[in-house]
Amino acid sequence: MVFNIKEKGYKFIRVGFTNCYLLECNNGYLLIDVGYTGAYQKFVKKLKKKYDINISEIKYLLLTHHHDDHSGFANELRRNTGAKLIINEQSLEGLKIGKPDEESKPINRRIKFIVGIFSLFHKFIFPPIIPTENDIILTDSGLMTEVLREIGINGTILYTPGHSQDGISVILQDGSVYPGDNTMNAWYFNIFGIKKRPIYVQDINLIFKSWEKYIKLGGIIIYPSHGKAFNISKLKTNLAQYQNK
Template sequence: MSISIINVGYRSTNYWVVSAGASRLLVDIGWPGTLGIMKANLKRMGAPLAEIRYALATHYHIDHAGLAEEMKAEGIPLLVLDVQVDAIPLMKTWTKPTDRYVEITPHGNVVISFGESRRLLSQIGIAGEIVHTPGHSDHCVSLLLDDGSVFTGDLPPEGYAFDNPVALGTWQMLRRRGATRIYPAHGPVRPMGETFAGGKG
């Protein structure tokens, strides 16, 4: 089945819906307290909330995972990689009461290893895997599809990571594994190797 990709982002952050028919994965989950905006964007783009099978945060910073618990309350499981578990409770330390952040609980989280990701994704019709992509933070992950599309969150653009050997190593790994087109959390979609000095989350 062919894969479709749409952007339901807002507030300068991209949130990607990766779909195999009506079976969908949300990559990065929204700012806290913005469930109404997320629902409206999903509906406007033809990706109903009820069709999202999992929500995946590339990392646990407030603009990427702020809606996770609210989405779980809507019936969408949170897909968590084992390297991310310890980062989840730390996210609340970066929030203010005005953010209306709902703390993420372990209940309803689906915790997997990277090695298990391909099988889980195949169950919802998506050919690809989730890979560890440190460089912005140690617990960052990316969705890498078999067609070369890669959803990199806040991984610093390769052309601007000359002083970040961890990020450079991550980009080299992604290239070896077949990544050809980058879907970042900030800024436009671009081919692998093209530089973009976009915003940082």
């Protein structure tokens, strides 16, 4: 099937390095991830200007994992909108501390060097996130399957560790895949030879398992948190190469 990414009409706001995707749900929108702490006002403005959506229309915030570039202004957004969190149980610890755990490591030496320089200017922290009883904590695979349908989204959540131990992805009935950081496609990372892999990896084999899940479940277009959307055929090609090594 030929699938034109531009025709799809998907919605996203890019703040800093992070793409925050919007999915229509009952009475508003579900937002997948937020950007760094401090980027909230910028996000609100962009949302209004690009799509004429008011921040109050965001009813749910799904965090693909606990890292600072995905959870940064979550609290501010919750305070201002009352949006309910949808998070993996395994994200709780990292969210509570407000800092990425140490399990994910740079994928190669060049990335390690670049991140080393970046860390001189950037502290990888965010305001600790403590869920309330209104929030949705995904504790088992049954809930992952049901929760999106219950709020009017035709899709499912998958547990997809690999980039981090707590990673979850969203896959919609129409073949859209929101993998969080299990694959990346930003030019400024691609030049370091990552070939659609994330720059930080907890377990590369689990990443490939996640890619296999996206393929098996009928994924067509990948909407990564960093970089442009791309056809899943690229993951298939890369997977074949890595598995032949």
